[in-house]
Amino acid sequence: MKYCGLVLLFALGMGVSSAQVSYYNDLRPVVERSCQGCHQPAGKMGGLDLTSYEAITAGGNKGPSFVAGAAEESRLVTLLTGAGEPRMPFGQDPLADSEIDLFRRWVSEGAKDDTPESARGPQVPSEPPTYDQPPVLTAAAFSPDGKLLAVGGYREILLHKADGSKIETRLLGRSDRIHSVAFTPDGTKLVAVGGTPGRFGEVQVWDLASKTQLHSVMATADTLFGGALSPDGTHVVVGGADNRVRVIEIATGKELFKAGHHEDWVLDAIFGIDGKRVVTVGRDRAAKLADAQTGAFLENVNFLRDELYVIARHPRRDYVLIGGADRVPYLYMMDRPRALKIADDSTLVRKFDEQEDAIHALAFSQDGSRIAVGGIAEFVNIYDTESGERVASCKLPAGGAFVLEFPPDGRQLLAGGFDGLLRVFDVASGKQVKEFSPVPLEKGRLRSAR
Numbered sequence: 226m227k228y229c230g231l232v233l234l235f236a237l238g239m240g241v242s243s244a245q246v247s248y249y250n251d252l253r254p255v256v257e258r259s260c261q262g263c264h265q266p267a268g269k270m271g272g273l274d275l276t277s278y279e280a281i282t283a284g285g286n287k288g289p290s291f292v293a294g295a296a297e298e299s300r301l302v303t304l305l306t307g308a309g310e311p312r313m314p315f316g317q318d319p320l321a322d323s324e325i326d327l328f329r330r331w332v333s334e335g336a337k338d339d340t341p342e343s344a345r346g347p348q349v350p351s352e353p354p355t356y357d358q359p360p361v362l363t364a365a366a367f368s369p370d371g372k373l374l375a376v377g378g379y380r381e382i383l384l385h386k387a388d389g390s391k392i393e394t395r396l397l398g399r400s401d402r403i404h405s406v407a408f409t410p411d412g413t414k415l416v417a418v419g420g421t422p423g424r425f426g427e428v429q430v431w432d433l434a435s436k437t438q439l440h441s442v443m444a445t446a447d448t449l450f451g452g453a454l455s456p457d458g459t460h461v462v463v464g465g466a467d468n469r470v471r472v473i474e475i476a477t478g479k480e481l482f483k484a485g486h487h488e489d490w491v492l493d494a495i496f497g498i499d500g501k502r503v504v505t506v507g508r509d510r511a512a513k514l515a516d517a518q519t520g521a522f523l524e525n526v527n528f529l530r531d532e533l534y535v536i537a538r539h540p541r542r543d544y545v546l547i548g549g550a551d552r553v554p555y556l557y558m559m560d561r562p563r564a565l566k567i568a569d570d571s572t573l574v575r576k577f578d579e580q581e582d583a584i585h586a587l588a589f590s591q592d593g594s595r596i597a598v599g600g601i602a603e604f605v606n607i608y609d610t611e612s613g614e615r616v617a618s619c620k621l622p623a624g625g626a627f628v629l630e631f632p633p634d635g636r637q638l639l640a641g642g643f644d645g646l647l648r649v650f651d652v653a654s655g656k657q658v659k660e661f662s663p664v665p666l667e668k669g670r671l672r673s674a675r
């Protein structure tokens with residue numbers, strides 16, 4: 226008898242717990258669909274962020290959003306039922322009764338957090354991160370009007386005045402690392418590509434006027450790379466550690482295709498001038514041309530030598546500059562006169578000097594007359610694109626550039642990398658003009674305090 230009673234109790238207990246509303250499985254999908262557009266860290270209407278349990282608990286302008294156990298005293302419930310004003314979702318149709326009931330029951334049952342540990346990574350932080358030293362710099366871009374400079378930080382993008390004198394905005398996102406940032410040509414949106422290594426890859430689309438995230442497109446179990454926009458600003462091309470190439474529509478966040486013509490990690494990508502084709506490079510040593518609508522493989526651009534890490538396109542013609550482990554920047558025509566699937570060097574326009582170490586950053590000036598080459602070496606070299614002659618060398622005190630950008634006027638070059646500082650060089654002389662930290666540093670904390 227004793228045992229029977231225990232078994233009965235056990236069964237009862239299980240029955241009750243399985244009927245409880247789960248924050249993670251039941252509530253969160255509804256909140257993601259119907260609430261997060263207006264309640265996220267970058268755009269908290271009513272001061273309320275609904276993207277994580279912690280944020281929901283923190284509440285909004287009018288205080289906590291729920292009182293555990295007391296649904297009728299909880300704004301999270303009363304604003305859904307219409308008992309409180311204004312009714313949520315604001316200006317939209319009310320939720321279905323069954324969904325409102327989920328909120329009511331969840332609060333009545335104690336509003337417990339059952340977010341699994343494995344799902345806690347990709348949360349948008351509720352506060353800007355603090356830094357005791359700048360993170361390694363992998364992404365920076367000037368806005369088309371030359372007024373802003375976007376820089377990838379840790380779980381955020383910082384928008385600076387272009388001269389580095391002030392941080393205007395901090396856009397907080399899920400990805401630990403941002404590998405690229407790009408402004409749309411009309412300057413209204415910012416597209417960032419990155420992820421959290423070993424966890425997920427992400428494409429973030431931001432509306433700059435409202436400073437809100439329009440899309441967070443998650444893909445793969447590792448970070449995404451690349452991130453160049455089509456010339457009309459409608460699409461972004463990314464590569465990944467899953468050997469795939471993806472093109473994503475910026476307005477909708479929809480994936481146009483996922484192509485698998487690379488045999489190893491795809492580390493960088495660009496669009497051709499007409500936006501109809503993409504070229505991607507990666508560890509399989511190939512620069513591959515593919516259709517930008519379908520992902521269909523067209524041809525190999527280069528003769529295979531060594532792993533490729535970066536690609537840049539000439540701003541005015543379909544020439545691509547590629548670089549990687551063999552330290553030599555190669556300028557190729559994007560197309561072959563006759564499509565040849567076998568790679569050769571017949572379309573090589575020019576080779577530039579062998580650098581002191583592997584190449585991780587390449588840039589064209591906006592008129593195409595200059596290229597900049599950087600990487601592990603302590604010098605960033607600037608060349609005349611036509612003659613191939615070196616016109617300047619810029620010394621990086623701490624060595625290593627992963628980001629190179631010419632501001633619109635082309636007279637200066639911005640470099641960033643391993644030590645996390647941004648440095649501006651004079652293109653004609655190669656002299657450093659200034660340096661600054663792209664992230665606010667905690668005062669009074671020393672490096673050794675880490």
Ligand code: HEC
Nearest residue numbers: 259260263270271273285286287288290300301313314315
């Ligand atoms: C279209 C935008 C929009 C959507 C979608 C939306 N909200 Fe709101 N929410 C608002 C605005 C605006 C306020 C501030 C209202 C006010 O105080 O007048 C607000 C306030 C709130 C508050 C009160 C915060 C406080 O402390 O003042 C809660 C709770 C809330 N919303 C919950 C939700 C939930 C739950 C959903 C999804 C079912 C949702 N909202 C969807 C715009 C929205």
